[in-house]
Amino acid sequence: MHNAFAQPQTILLLGGTSDIGLAIVRALVSPTCHDIVLACRNPSAADEAVASLRADGRNVTAVRFDASQPATHAALITDVVSRVGDIDLVIMAFGVLGDQGNFDQDPVAAAEAVTVNYVGGVSSGLAVAAQFRKQGHGRLVVLSSVAGERTRKSNFVYGSSKAGIDAFAQGLGDSLVGTGATVLIVRPGFVHSAMTAGLAAVPFSTTPEAVAEATVRGLHAAKRTVWAPGILRYVFMILRHLPGAVFRRLPLG
Amino acid sequence: MNKLTPPTRLTGWGRATASGASVLPVSRGNIADAVVGAPERGALVRGLGRSYGDAAQNAGGLILRLAGLAGDAVLDTVQHTVTVGAGVSIDDLLRVTVPQGYFVPVTPGTRFVTIGGAIASDIHGKNHHGEGSFGNHVRRISLLLADGTTLEISPSQHTELFWATIGGMGLTGAIVDATISMLPIETSRCIVDTTRAHDLEHILTLMEEGDDRYRYSVAWIDLMAKGRHLGRSVLTRGDHATVEQLTGSATSSPRHYDPRVVASVPPVVPVSLINNLSVRAFNEFWFRKAPLYRTDEIHSLAGFFHPLDMVGSWNRIYGPRGFVQYQFLVPFGQEDALRHIVERFAASGAASFLAVLKRFGAGNAAPLSFPAPGWTLALDIPASFSGLGEILHELDHTVLDAGGRHYLAKDSHTTPQAISRGYPRLAEWQDVRNRSDPTGVWRSDLGRRLGLIA
Structure with a gap:
């Protein structure tokens, strides 16, 4: 159960090696937290994270999770429940950015990326929601992206998958009203992390730690959406309404 | 099994803990049927929902509302x-x-x-x-x-x-x-003595020396006062008035009793009205308005015991994010721990009004009963106050190291470890419970969160 300060006792991170996901977990760990499960494609890749989170008698485990295999997602949630009991907080942080140039040449690779980012989010999100309804509480954090707010030519495959998962999460949040469960959508801008290593930063870029801090504040204040940094809410309010001819000429990479 | 109604979101009085449960109004005639048909996540009776945290919530399960006349x-x-x-x-x-x-x-x-x-x-x-x-x-x-x-x-x-x-x-x-x-x-009135204490030492001494002369005694303490005013308080003590003690119009209706709710806070207060400034001003006013020393004042029962009940739904003044009440006790002889905690809150800048200090007498035979000989302090703080979670976890250690504990009906933040340390007879209670309820029908969010139930 969460306490009055939105501090969870059990956490499931989907995308167990995600820099942002792990930063959120670190920011949420308090003396009340006794179980953390890191779910990722290759559990041994999370060894370092498991070791760093293990302290004060807390159980931290890594389990196998493949976002591109929707048929396995319900079983994963059942397995996590059998390990930790009620799941207080789920952070959906998996995703692939991909390279738009590659996708232009390889439509199948683009479809695979969308399967992970969107289809995997839908199936795991619904499996989580079913468990939340059953247990009568729970918070789901969905890492969306400003890239989905208005897709740009340099990463529209990634952007469109984030637009999809963002819209899905909005509807899921509405469908859970009254059940005791909630959904928080986090829309970061450009984040310096393993996913973006080697890419040129754009204005208002941020760090996993800053996104985590904004997420924790959003959870504490029971917000529905969080932008990181916050100013992006207003930047995109404008970008969203720019005429196409103007938008595509902007130096946004 | 009962046909469950769609879940309703429930919170405690502090409005900072929420979960969903199926709510079923029951009477004495049909409550047994409802319990026998309880779902997997169990059942719990909820009264008026005045416990501050999640004690009267049962996430994903059944909440019974028992009518009473x-x-x-x-x-x-x-x-x-x-x-x-x-x-x-x-x-x-x-x-x-x-x-x-x-x-x-x-x-x-x-x-x-x-x-x-x-x-x-x-x-x-x-x-x-x-x-x-x-x-x-x-x-x-x-x-x-x-x-x-x-x-x-x-x-x-x-x-x-x-x-x-x-x-x-x-x-x-x-x-x-x-x-x-x-x-x-004899009457529906109380006879009350009021004293102002200028600091923490003063109030502790006044209570130690004088409480035994009164049936009722409690101190309101200003947790925002610092320095030489640290712990300044207003002590009110009294007893039920006898017919002879009444004067004026009260003598014609010595047992008249009809307390009213004078005003109510509207359902939606978009932002908290409680902040450092408003509470500092309120506390100053409250302290100044109290007499330095006055005896034998006649108060109504409601005015003496239930002053906050005059404002309906006062918990809403904290806005949508709610508040927590922190109530703990430390045994006599551990006044240093009490002083440390008062200093910590005063220094934190957290807006806390309505902090209450009370001297407990002997406890009873109940394994999970909170009171024991010592001092208890209860204070309300907005849940949104930055860093409050960390401060309370830190002070939990001060309380437990002093041999004290936390009041379950108020708790909305602490850990199973803190409860098992504060209540050394917890295992004994669990044993009795497991024998009378082997399948674990009776469940609550508080029970889950604090490990009271398996």
Whole structure:
């Protein structure tokens, strides 16, 4: 159960090696937290994270999770429940950015990326929601992206998958009203992390730690959406309404 | 199994803990059927929802609302007892009994709690130093067990289960009705002495030296005062007034009792009205308006015991993010721990008003009863105050290292470890509970969060 300060006792991170996901977990760990499960494609890749989170008698485990295999997602949630009991907080942080140039040449690779980012989010999100309804509480954090707010030519495959998962999460949040469960959508801008290593930063870029801090504040204040940094809410309010001819000429990479 | 209604979002009085449960209104006639058909995630009776945290929530399970009629209460004027349904509030009960010359043996700071809740939380009041907590005055309970049968329990019948039910947070069964010893009173007024204390040392000394002369004693403490004003307080002590002590119009209606809710906070307060500035100003006003020393003032019962009840839904002033109440006790001799905690809050800048300091007397036989000889401090703070979670976890250690503990009915933040340390008889209570409810039908969010139940 969460306490009055939105501090969870059990956490499931989907995308167990995600820099942002792990930063959120670190920011949420308090003396009340006794179980953390890191779910990722290759559990041994999370060894370092498991070791760093293990302290004060807390159980931290890594389990196998493949976002591109929707048929396995319900079983994963059942397995996590059998390990930790009620799941207080789920952070959906998996995703692939991909390279738009590659996708232009390889439509199948683009479809695979969308399967992970969107289809995997839908199936795991619904499996989580079913468990939340059953247990009568729970918070789901969905890492969306400003890239989905208005897709740009340099990463529209990634952007469109984030637009999809963002819209899905909005509807899921509405469908859970009254059940005791909630959904928080986090829309970061450009984040310096393993996913973006080697890419040129754009204005208002941020760090996993800053996104985590904004997420924790959003959870504490029971917000529905969080932008990181916050100013992006207003930047995109404008970008969203720019005429196409103007938008595509902007130096946004 | 019952056909479950769609879940309803429920919170505690502090509005900072939320979960969904299927809510089912029940009566004494059909509550047993509802319990036998309880879903996998169990059942819990919720009274008026005045516990501050998640004690009256049962996420994903069933919440039973047990109706109670004060008019059905049976007053025994020979034994000085009342037999009353658990769903009846102290408010409704007093409206029946005060005109007949009886007051409840123990009342908390609000009369909007049910008899069942008063027993399940083993509530205490301003008379704890002399008369103990509510459970000390319970003569018998009719307890509905997980298997749908009803058991009569009392200090001499099923003793273990009786004391596990006192302070048992509703996790041993559903309290259906109870017989309570009542306090005969001559009038519906109190006679009150008020003293201002200029700092913490002063208030502790005043209470140590004088409490035993009064039936009721409590101090309001200004947790925002620092330096040489640290711990400044207003001490009010008194007793029920006798007919001879009344003057003026009161003499014509010595047992008149009809307390009103004067105003209500509207359902939606978009932002918290509680902040450092507003609370500092309020506390200053409250301290200044109190007399330095005044004796024999006549107060109404409601004015003396339940001043906050005059404002309906006052919890809404904290805005949508709610508040937490932190209540702990430290044994006598651990005044340094108390001083450290008062200093910590004063230094934190957290907006805390309505902090209450009380001297406890002897505890009772209930394994999960909160009161024990020592000092208890209760304070309200907005849940949104930055870093409050960390401060409270830190102060939990101060409390536990001093041999103290936290009040379950108020808790919304602490850990299973803190509770098992503060309540060394927890395992004994769990053993009694597991025997009377082997399949774990009675469940609550508080029980899950703090590891009271498996």
